[in-house]
Amino acid sequence: MSEKNQLHVYPIPAGAVQQKDYLLRVRSAGGKWKPLSAYQVKVDMHDVREASMVYFDFAGTVELEITFPKFYTVYDVQVRPASAGVQNTFAAKKIILVIDQPGNFSVEINRDRFHNLHVFAGAIEEAPERDASGVLHNTIGNSANDQIAAQPVNRLVYVDPGVHYIGSYIWEIPSDTRVYLAPGAVLMGGLAIRQARNVHIFGRGVVYQGHLDPHYYTDGLTIDQATDVSIAGTCFIDPLHYTIAMGGSDGITIDNVKTFSCLGWSDGFDMMSCSHVTIRRSFLRTSDDCIAIYGSRFNNYGGSHDVTVTDCVLWADVAHPMNMGTHGDAAHDGDVIENIRFENIDVLDQHEFQSNYLGVMALNPGDKNTIRNVMFKNIRIDALEHGRVFDVEVKYNKDYNPAPGQLIENITFEDIHITSGPGEEVSLVAGYDAEHPVRDILFKDIYRDGGKVADLSAANIHVGDYTSQIRIV
Template sequence: MAVRYNPHPARIQEPLFQVNTWDQVEQSSLYTVVCNGQPQTVYHTDSFDYVIPVVRDDSPIQVEVQVQKEFLEAVVRPAKAGIVPQREGNKLSFTLDHPQKLTLELDGDLKTPLYILCSHWVPKPEKVDHLFESGKIYNVGVLHVKAGETVYLEEGCMVFGCLDAYIADGVQILGNGILNGCVWHPKEENGGGKPLMRIVLCNNVKIQGVTMVDGGSWHLVPGACKNVEIEDVNIMSRVCTGDGIDIVGCEHVTLRNSFIRASDDCVCIKAASYPDPAANRDVRDIRVEHCVLWNAEPGNAVEIGYEVRCDEVCDIVFKDIDIVHCEYEGNQSGGVLTIHNADRPYIHDIVYEDIRIEDAQEKFIDIKVLDSKYSLDRKRGRVEKIYFKNVEILNGQFPVSIIRGFEMATEMSRPQDFYFDNVVILGQEMHSPNEMRMVVELAHNLHFGGKTYSARNPF
């Protein structure tokens, strides 16, 4: 079934249907997976199949994948894993020296991949307020989580619905089960109104181990929160506007060891009224590291913007990230590492470090100050002190990059102070904007090694 974009989706207030038996949950007819001799359940969607081996420690894992069709080539990503599967007929075998999150692609087909998402077992706490047991299906509509409560999804359960925590400090959402949002949108298009996991005005939040799949809108959305820890989660969307994680008006957030496949932005930093007007506030101290990202056709892989309705966005680090695909969008805004300052804030001290990109079909770096259809502020902000260190495009095409400021008769904003240290494209270290095929307009002070390009005119 072809997925289409609805620019004006209905504001769905109740689930469209229920899933009551495992017979209604699609399993893969293409892949069979065995890990350390144990058969695994492989789930199916029209955009990907996925399996979640849950491990108790960091011991090696023997993986066998039986493919139920003929194929010529099988590629395992990320390349950093260094896995070349052994093949016997249509069976692929390989060993993981430690648990990892991988993608398997056959003959370059990006619509039939298998995601092998090894996840560490999350033990059940002594105190659990909302327990979802292994082997069971649940329909919760909207589960409202209160302050101090713990939600625990046991391995092997599937919960249909969404979670909402509002002014609820100390919330924990834990376990190795699956939160499925397919009931909140028509199968063939996006749905309006319900993030899969909405966390607003909450402090000291922990989210660990959970898999989120097929929401109709943004998936994991902390808004106006402080001290949020997100660890070892899997997020997979298949319809447009299906952002992976949107960190909106938050401070002190960490996202680690996670996998995100998004049909829009994978990781996005914003300040906006969605998920709540309280999230129109400054963003600082955000750390995203040790993650694997797959950006499908819409959106960006790693984005700051467009909606940034606050005074300051700063101290954000993206480190040790594998971007296995940034697919072609063709709608002007798509890119791998992007900042779109479409409102008033001062965006500064943003670090991109140890990032490996395997397929950049859109722009590599896309940084703009602009007035857009998403803008509400009438004043343009600034972008300064942006650092790129050990960033590499491993293969694929050589993408363009853009850094562009804003100038009108009554207003000017010129981004400045960009630092490029060991940026490598297709095996060649970049020493200038021209080598990077970068368009620079109304921007200043691009530093490559000891040389500065587009220096600001003192006049």
């Protein structure tokens, strides 16, 4: 086997919940087959079903083989997003994928999107040295925080492979701490970073909450009034509320994080009154908004600004893939949400029927909020089960808002690629009234089914009242 071809696989620890729909093995080009096991991940709160997830790390090229433990005949295979370019060949009883670059994929056999196989093929990880001086091993939970704080700044907590239960089910990680979740580690419970700084979570491990009472409404990770925080590589399964809830915080980086949710209000990454947030290379399949950007909410006050989301795969079994503006400080003058950028995003689906919550890209300010200076660029949207592509409306959503939003202005949608489907509704651009308008919206290089559209009608966009300077080029 060539030195450039490497492959690392990670056994699922005893006690973790597996899904056994498939028989899986993987090999480097020219190498020996290695068996893989799949985690169970539950999807779609409309009708919760059990899908599969595997992860491994590699360099070079690998082949992934999929066969079946019971009678099954394959007649169709789709690997999404299509932009990943993963090649597959199949016969009646076997599928082979050829993967030559890291990425996060959905393998859908016989057009089944709900018992599918999610494949997270990562780059070779640079793990910290487990036995270095001062490293703490499996020192988790609030009862361990005094021991952690006694170590020097930037101390490392190394969580080994295996199932680890968090006492009191939420661990509030102290400042100046790094937490490494080794591949094969499963943390049972939730994490929190509150009024802390310089906290970094990384590693291929899993944070799991499927064993908890859903009425706890626990986030996978809460970041509250914090600065200089990052999380990289981790997978969340069955969060009871948001996967990552960010409030009143600055300087957050989310890199290559994966999540699956199946409960009401189980959003992906939500931020309230946050600034300088970077989200990249992540995969979100959620039963509420995948990514939402708000102003004031709960104990957080002020607008949100300077948020960048790049190179992500979004799948909203409920609500929006990308949403902003609903919540703000309606008791005063509202908030401003500004300087937002989404770029190089694959949207695998939106499945939502409630009229207030349609929109793959939803700009819906309420609570006297203003949304301005937003860019959506290089967005690829697969055929929607049910939804609309663009929803740019100043709203008065009686479910949440005591007042309508104030304004939407200076928004650009550029290089947007849409695949038509029977579940797509007409996109909307509309103000609320003359005092609450929408203005200066540019649609540039909009493509539908491979062809560039020439006008708003061909883009399936309706422009309503209280709007100005709505252009397509």
